[in-house]
Each structure stands twice: as C-alpha cells, then as structure tokens.
Amino acid sequence: MIENRFQGRFLGVLGGMGPLAGAFFMTRLVALTEAERDQQHMPAVLWNDPRIPDRLAACFGNGEDPLPWMQNGIDRLVGMGAGAIAIPCNTAHIWYERLAAATPVPVLHIVQSVLNALRRRGVDRGRIGLMGTSATLGLGLYQRALQAQGYECVVPSAEEIERYCTPCIALVKTNRIEQSLAPALECIRLLRDRGIDALVLGCTELPLALPEPQRLALGLPVVDSVDALAIDALSWYRSESA
Incomplete structure (x- = not known):
C-alpha cells in the first residue's frame, strides 16, 4: 500500500507522437513553471510510446487504428493515479471525443488551449494562419x-502543406531539427503574404522547428500548441491543488 504522503494528483502525459515532441512538452512544463524550488513544480508522468500507429496513415485509411494504443497509454497513466491527461500531439485530437468519453479524468484539449493562448496574447479576432x-x-x-x-x-493549400509543413515535421521527427527551419519559414512567408494577424503552430513538432528567436523576428503573435497545452496543464494543477 502506498503511504498517504506519496499520494496526490499528477499530470499524465500521453506522448510518443512523436517521441521528441513528448519529451519537449515535459521540458516546457518545467520551463513555464514559476517556482523557487523543486517541490513547487507539478508532478507529471510521461508515457512516451512510439509504438502508437501512425495517425496520418490511419486518418487516410492506410494504416492501423491508433485508438486502442492511445487508450492503453491513458489507461496506464490513470491506473498510476493521473488526475488529468495531456496529449502533446495535435493530430491525435481527431480521436479526442472517443478518448475523453472512455477516460474517468479530464483530458485537456490542445485546440482549446490554443484558443486560450490567442486570447492571452490579445488576439480575439482577425485572420489566423x-x-x-x-x-x-x-x-x-x-x-x-x-x-x-x-x-x-x-490555411496552406494541400500542395503547400505537402511541400512545406510535411517535410518540416518529418525532419523534426528524424532529429534533423536545423534543416526543418527553412521549410517552416517558407510556409510562414506564404501565410504572411495572405495577410495574417497571428500564426498558430498546430503541430507539436513545429515549435522545435521554429525556435523563439525566429518567432520574435516575424513581428506577429505566434501561438505554440506545446506551450499552450503546458500552460493549461499548469492551470489545472494549480486549481486542483488550491
């Protein structure tokens, strides 16, 4: 039996989609926490399972259903005592409703987190790239x-997605992060030419491709779905611990 002092809520993180994005999310959880000592950080457990079948292939009918694998990861985290679940993969949220319905604890939604982040940045209307x-x-x-x-x-056209977003994301997944910057910047240039007021990095590999100095140089609000989800996870923990 676990002693009472070891009990308490923690965040469960369903990762592995891709593995670097899950690990990066955990890093951002720590970096975004206002703390003066270790004990003020949020307890979290990462289930970083790269065996989860490819989400893109499944969406287009060319691969194994990832839902049972994602549910398995969530079940493992809940079984360990997770009080909420974060999924640092945007495409995985296509299965969000089924995952949330089968999970007895809150499952944070990354798109809602991005909406919250846009409002925090003062972007409550306009054209979003x-x-x-x-x-x-x-x-x-x-x-x-x-x-x-x-x-x-x-939104980029289907051809532009395949020319810029897809290779950018693939380069991050294969740990060629420096090479991922060029296609990211080219896609952003196309979106800026169409008059956007803010940019959403709606894949958890994209924040790795576009580091902070590059974002600042753009001169427009950039909302990072990794940070947005991490901030909402921290808000959940503070509200539950109050």
Whole structure:
C-alpha cells in the first residue's frame, strides 16, 4: 500500500507522437513553471510510446487504428493515479471525443488551449494562419473551433502543406531539427503574404522547428500548441491543488 504522503494528483502525459515532441512538452512544463524550488513544480508522468500507429496513415485509411494504443497509454497513466491527461500531439485530437468519453479524468484539449493562448496574447479576432499536418488541417480540427469563435482561418493549400509543413515535421521527427527551419519559414512567408494577424503552430513538432528567436523576428503573435497545452496543464494543477 502506498503511504498517504506519496499520494496526490499528477499530470499524465500521453506522448510518443512523436517521441521528441513528448519529451519537449515535459521540458516546457518545467520551463513555464514559476517556482523557487523543486517541490513547487507539478508532478507529471510521461508515457512516451512510439509504438502508437501512425495517425496520418490511419486518418487516410492506410494504416492501423491508433485508438486502442492511445487508450492503453491513458489507461496506464490513470491506473498510476493521473488526475488529468495531456496529449502533446495535435493530430491525435481527431480521436479526442472517443478518448475523453472512455477516460474517468479530464483530458485537456490542445485546440482549446490554443484558443486560450490567442486570447492571452490579445488576439480575439482577425485572420489566423495555421500550420500543421495534412490530417489536422485537412479535417478542419482548428478551423471549426476558430471559426466558431469568430476568427478567419488562413490555411496552406494541400500542395503547400505537402511541400512545406510535411517535410518540416518529418525532419523534426528524424532529429534533423536545423534543416526543418527553412521549410517552416517558407510556409510562414506564404501565410504572411495572405495577410495574417497571428500564426498558430498546430503541430507539436513545429515549435522545435521554429525556435523563439525566429518567432520574435516575424513581428506577429505566434501561438505554440506545446506551450499552450503546458500552460493549461499548469492551470489545472494549480486549481486542483488550491
């Protein structure tokens, strides 16, 4: 039996999609925490399972269903005592409703976290440029939520996604991060030419491709889905611990 002093809520993180994005999310959880000592940080457990089948292939009917694997990871985390679940993978949120319905604890939604982050940045209207996977953008995961809140979405064409977003994300997944910057910047240039007011990095590999100095040089608000989800996870922990 676990002693009472070892009990308490912690965040469960379903990672592995891709592995570096999951690890990066954990790093950002720590970096975004205002703390003066170790004990003020949020307890978290990462289930970083790269065996989860490819989400893109499944969306387009060319691969194994990842849902049982994702549910297995969540079940493991809940079994360990997780009080909430964060999933640092945008495309995985295509299965969000089924995962949340089968999970007895809150599952944070990364798109809602991005909406919250836009408002914190003072962007409550306007034209939002979106970058992400072909499935996330093609199935309208962000567009539906943003348009419901009065935003206008500016999305790369299918050809532009395959030319810029897809290789950028693939380069990060294969640990060629420096090479991923060029296609990211080219996609951003196209979106800026179409008059965007803010940019959403709607894939958890994209923040690794576009480091902070590059974002500052753009001169427009950039919302990072990794940081947005991490901030909402920290808010959950503070509210539960109050």
